[in-house]
Amino acid sequence: MSVKTEFDPKNMPFRRLGPSGLRVPVFSLGGWLTLGGTVVGDPVKEIIKVAFENGINMFDTAEGYAKGHSEVEMGRVIKELGYRRSDLVITTKLFFGTRTGPNDTGLSRKHIIEGTQESLDRLGLDYVDVLFAHRPDYTTPMEEVVRAFNYVIEKGWAFYWATSEWSARDIEEAYHVAEKLNLIPPIAEQCQHHMFHRERPEKEYAPVYKKYSIGTTVWSALASGLLTGKYNNGIPADSRFAAHSDFFKDTLKSLNEEEGLSKIRKVQALTKLAETELGCSVTHLALAWIAKNPNTSTVILGASKPEQVVDNLKALDVIPKLTPEILDKIETILQNKPAPSPTFGRPLLDAYGRQ
Numbered sequence: 520m521s522v523k524t525e526f527d528p529k530n531m532p533f534r535r536l537g538p539s540g541l542r543v544p545v546f547s548l549g550g551w552l553t554l555g556g557t558v559v560g561d562p563v564k565e566i567i568k569v570a571f572e573n574g575i576n577m578f579d580t581a582e583g584y585a586k587g588h589s590e591v592e593m594g595r596v597i598k599e600l601g602y603r604r605s606d607l608v609i610t611t612k613l614f615f616g617t618r619t620g621p622n623d624t625g626l627s628r629k630h631i632i633e634g635t636q637e638s639l640d641r642l643g644l645d646y647v648d649v650l651f652a653h654r655p656d657y658t659t660p661m662e663e664v665v666r667a668f669n670y671v672i673e674k675g676w677a678f679y680w681a682t683s684e685w686s687a688r689d690i691e692e693a694y695h696v697a698e699k700l701n702l703i704p705p706i707a708e709q710c711q712h713h714m715f716h717r718e719r720p721e722k723e724y725a726p727v728y729k730k731y732s733i734g735t736t737v738w739s740a741l742a743s744g745l746l747t748g749k750y751n752n753g754i755p756a757d758s759r760f761a762a763h764s765d766f767f768k769d770t771l772k773s774l775n776e777e778e779g780l781s782k783i784r785k786v787q788a789l790t791k792l793a794e795t796e797l798g799c800s801v802t803h804l805a806l807a808w809i810a811k812n813p814n815t816s817t818v819i820l821g822a823s824k825p826e827q828v829v830d831n832l833k834a835l836d837v838i839p840k841l842t843p844e845i846l847d848k849i850e851t852i853l854q855n856k857p858a859p860s861p862t863f864g865r866p867l868l869d870a871y872g873r874q
């Protein structure tokens with residue numbers, strides 16, 4: 520019998536994933552562009568090992584990451600490290616596929632079922648904990664999508680299903696279909712959420728948080744590294760924007776225009792606030808700020824080196840330091856808080872009552 524490495528959560532806090540009973544670490548780790556992409560072989564193992572040893576037991580990937588290689592690398596490493604399956608929360612995502620045939624992508628029943636089987640094959644696992652619909656598919660009826668995810672769960676290939684970058688309207692539709700047909704609804708939304716991307720996660724989703732207790736598994740909390748300050752004075756050779764200059768060409772262009780320059784000025788002001796008032800880096804401040812949001816179930820970290828995982832977890836100590844006064848100072852710097860929904864003249868409710 521193989522020896523299993525025991526999971527020690529250290530000081531990692533855990534939260535429920537949306538309305539479900541599944542507990543996820545406040546910081547998890549994902550593989551987009553990195554694991555199986557720019558990072559392969561032993562360095563993947565080093566990153567996952569350091570994460571696990573520091574309380575991260577949730578790992579996120581997708582069929583489309585590095586055309587399936589991210590799942591392959593993650594699965595291989597998890598097996599080699601001898602982790603107990605029940606200690607881990609493994610999530611993957613379907614939509615983009617690994618091939619380009621007419622039924623190799625999207626959310627048809629055919630691709631959801633075949634895609635799940637292929638993902639499990641690549642991961643070398645019998646099941647994933649959460650299976651995400653990586654995007655909405657407007658060419659497949661919602662009833663077919665919900666029925667297919669329900670089938671995958673009934674088969675035991677996934678415990679829960681969730682959405683990624685769906686509109687609030689799409690999520691509502693999935694709920695209504697699930698309710699009408701007595702099927703399982705999605706429990707979470709994997710959305711982009713960071714200091715420069717707020718409208719959808721903070722305003723559009725407000726009704727679905729309230730009605731369905733949807734939780735978010737946040738991606739790009741550091742805006743791909745912009746919020747670390749590493750791009751304040753140009754593009755370092757050893758960085759994501761340099762390694763993926765084609766994919767990020769619009770972002771790179773914007774960094775020479777007012778839109779990007781104003782973000783850099785904000786990163787500099789946030790850096791000053793972090794260092795002088797909180798004794799931390801802007802990276803820690805940006806991560807803690809997302810983790811503090813009550814709708815965040817987990818912030819999925821991205822890392823090209825093990826040191827980044829260790830550094831980013833220092834954000835845990837900053838979360839309790841984000842007082843209302845500090846949050847106000849952050850808003851003064853950002854100037855992008857989504858406007859509240861209109862009340863059409865109705866007076867404000869008591870601040871402590873049900874909004």
Ligand SMILES: NC(=O)c1ccc[n+]([C@@H]2O[C@H](COP(=O)([O-])OP(=O)(O)OC[C@H]3O[C@@H](n4cnc5c(N)ncnc54)[C@H](OP(=O)(O)O)[C@@H]3O)[C@@H](O)[C@H]2O)c1
Pocket residue numbers: 548549550551552553579580653683684709710737738739740741742743744747749757758759760802819820821822823824826827828830831
């Ligand atoms: N559902 C979706 O559509 C979707 C989309 C995107 C991502 N995701 C998920 O979310 C995860 C995280 O997204 P992300 O990778 O974009 O997150 P991110 O935190 O915004 O960016 C991570 C990158 O920033 C740099 N970095 C991280 N920590 C750093 C530090 N302490 N100092 C300096 N640089 C640092 C690294 O890049 P370099 O070192 O290479 O510069 C790292 O790969 C993904 O892995 C994936 O699982 C989901």
